[in-house]
Amino acid sequence: MIVGVMTQPLRVxxxxxxxxxxxVSARLITVQAAKVSQSELGDSIELVHVDAPSTTSVTNRLxxxxxxxxxxxxxxxxxxxxxxLERLIRRTLWRVRQAAPPSTPDAYxxxxxxxxxxxxxxxxxxxxxxxxxxxxxxxxxxxxxxNHGDPPPVRVR
Amino acid sequence: xxxxxxxxxxxxxxxxxLGVFVQQQVTxxxxxGHNVNVEVAQIFPGPPGPIPPAVYEAMHRHAAQDVDAVxxxxxxxxxxxxxxxxxxxxxxxxxxxxTGIAAKRRFxxxxxxxxxxxLGVPTAAAVLELGDHPVVVTEHQSxxxxxxxxxxxxxxxxxxxxxxxxxxxxxxxxxxxxxAAFGPEVTDRIDVIPNIVDLTDIAFRERDHERLDRWIYxxxxxxxxxxxxxxxxxxxxxxxxxxxxxxTIVGDGAEGRWLWNRATEAGAGDAIRLLGPLPHHEIGxxxxxxDLMVHLSPAETFGIASLEGLxxxxxxxxxxxxxxxxxxxxxxxxxxxxxxxGSDAPAVSDSVAELADAPQRLDLASARRYVEVTYSASxxxxxxxxxxxxxxS
Numbered sequence: 001m002i003v004g005v006m007t008q009p010l011r012v013x014x015x016x017x018x019x020x021x022x023x024v025s026a027r028l029i030t031v032q033a034a035k036v037s038q039s040e041l042g043d044s045i046e047l048v049h050v051d052a053p054s055t056t057s058v059t060n061r062l063x064x065x066x067x068x069x070x071x072x073x074x075x076x077x078x079x080x081x082x083x084x085l086e087r088l089i090r091r092t093l094w095r096v097r098q099a100a101p102p103s104t105p106d107a108y109x110x111x112x113x114x115x116x117x118x119x120x121x122x123x124x125x126x127x128x129x130x131x132x133x134x135x136x137x138x139x140x141x142x143x144x145x146x147n148h149g150d151p152p153p154v155r156v157r
Numbered sequence: 158x159x160x161x162x163x164x165x166x167x168x169x170x171x172x173x174x175l176g177v178f179v180q181q182q183v184t185x186x187x188x189x190g191h192n193v194n195v196e197v198a199q200i201f202p203g204p205p206g207p208i209p210p211a212v213y214e215a216m217h218r219h220a221a222q223d224v225d226a227v228x229x230x231x232x233x234x235x236x237x238x239x240x241x242x243x244x245x246x247x248x249x250x251x252x253x254x255x256t257g258i259a260a261k262r263r264f265x266x267x268x269x270x271x272x273x274x275x276l277g278v279p280t281a282a283a284v285l286e287l288g289d290h291p292v293v294v295t296e297h298q299s300x301x302x303x304x305x306x307x308x309x310x311x312x313x314x315x316x317x318x319x320x321x322x323x324x325x326x327x328x329x330x331x332x333x334x335x336x337a338a339f340g341p342e343v344t345d346r347i348d349v350i351p352n353i354v355d356l357t358d359i360a361f362r363e364r365d366h367e368r369l370d371r372w373i374y375x376x377x378x379x380x381x382x383x384x385x386x387x388x389x390x391x392x393x394x395x396x397x398x399x400x401x402x403x404x405t406i407v408g409d410g411a412e413g414r415w416l417w418n419r420a421t422e423a424g425a426g427d428a429i430r431l432l433g434p435l436p437h438h439e440i441g442x443x444x445x446x447x448d449l450m451v452h453l454s455p456a457e458t459f460g461i462a463s464l465e466g467l468x469x470x471x472x473x474x475x476x477x478x479x480x481x482x483x484x485x486x487x488x489x490x491x492x493x494x495x496x497x498x499g500s501d502a503p504a505v506s507d508s509v510a511e512l513a514d515a516p517q518r519l520d521l522a523s524a525r526r527y528v529e530v531t532y533s534a535s536x537x538x539x540x541x542x543x544x545x546x547x548x549x550s
Contacts, residue, residue, distance in 0.1 A: 073380035
């Protein structure tokens with residue numbers, strides 16, 4: 001079995017494309033923020049949703065916001081006013097963000113639920129490979145593999 | 158010649174269209190016997206604030222055991238994961254690219270005589286930071302205005318223009334934009350080398366152009382591509398000029414469902430075919446079956462799809478979106494119609510009807526020859542090689 005770990009929605013299409021190509025069974029461990037449906041994955045890929053924050057929760061909110069999409073849809077639809085408005089919004093947001101000190105989220109701490117899901121998969125299945133679809137998940141996977149006698153190869157894709 | 162190409166966009170199994178034009182350049186240069194190594198800097202967005210060293214340390218540990226585990230190479234292109242803090246802007250991306258590329262090169266060094274960076278910021282700014290010299294840059298990003306709106310990114314961009322051994326854009330309007338941003342002193346530093354338009358799998362078909370029933374559009378279904386205007390113009394045309402008109406769309410995107418619902422509501426669901434994204438070699442037959450390409454994107458850096466349409470013998474209706482008037486505006490009289498940005502659906506629809514009423518002016522065979530001569534892989538590769546040679550010397 002191949003285990004995929006994916007904790008942000010921007011990587012969904014990579015996970016689907018990569019795992020769907022494989023002839024062997026796969027389990028994709030993912031979090032609520034990285035919404036992916038079983039219908040996207042096909043029958044050979046088992047989807048395991050765990051309750052854990054996404055590493056990139058801030059980014060996710062921006063990407064998923066339907067309001068953001070609507071605004072961008074209008075500003076980029078060809079109107080000069082729209083284009084200028086988007087540039088103004090972006091400039092303003094950029095200045096606000098530069099003025100605000102960066103938050104220091106605890107997002108890089110390996111999520112216990114993801115670690116537990118990886119470990120239980122390792123115990124119950126013959127795992128031949130672990131694929132991280134977000135480079136930030138490497139730390140989590142390393143944590144899960146600590147003290148594991150014969151760890152499978154880990155790849156970033 | 159040994160050439161290192163660094164790009165944020167390159168096709169892979171999940172994104173078959175991403176950076177196809179970069180891949181076409183690489184293929185053209187290789188076909189002329191040159192050794193081209195590709196590095197694809199891949200953005201992995203993280204939370205705001207510095208990326209913790211633990212992330213890089215984990216990457217390095219795994220790369221040390223198996224370099225392909227972190228830096229996979231497919232067909233001479235190596236993907237480089239670059240963690241990028243949220244809110245760090247385009248300059249932050251440049252820093253992240255520099256860190257990521259430097260880390261990769263510790264495991265997989267490059268041996269190019271020259272580096273070709275795609276995009277001024279983040280890519281050229283990153284490789285210039287690494288001390289890569291000489292660096293030739295190609296700019297073709299549609300978000301250039303947003304880059305220039307961020308003061309640190311703008312500063313990095315100016316440095317990239319000043320430090321690069323050659324700075325090129327894919328169409329003249331991007332050069333105009335950079336001159337407007339940085340002043341006339343950069344005029345002599347920026348030249349144009351266009352993208353490749355690959356007509357290998359696109360056959361030319363002679364048409365009489367008196368019937369423009371079968372419209373085709375190739376590209377993303379998204380607001381910034383003007384697909385709402387496309388569907389409204391198509392519906393107007395069916396209602397007012399030609400009830401037999403059909404529309405084939407090759408591509409997908411966020412507005413696909415809206416587009417389908419709109420067409421269905423208007424009773425034109427049967428007249429629209431949504432084919433989804435297709436590999437480049439499968440698009441040719443659909444172009445061959447069409448009578449007319451309609452491409453209403455309000456902004457294009459280059460606009461390959463319209464040129465491929467001309468190559469297939471299709472007249473093209475397009476907006477003056479930047480790319481279109483610079484790439485085929487000089488042959489508009491024989492190739493189609495360019496409308497002002499802001500044209501409404503009736504204006505587009507009427508222009509199709511006017512074209513069908515007076516097709517004698519069209520000469521698509523000559524238009525295809527123009528595309529072949531100007532944008533062929535061989536011609537563009539020769540211009541790139543001349544740019545590299547000039548930069549090295």
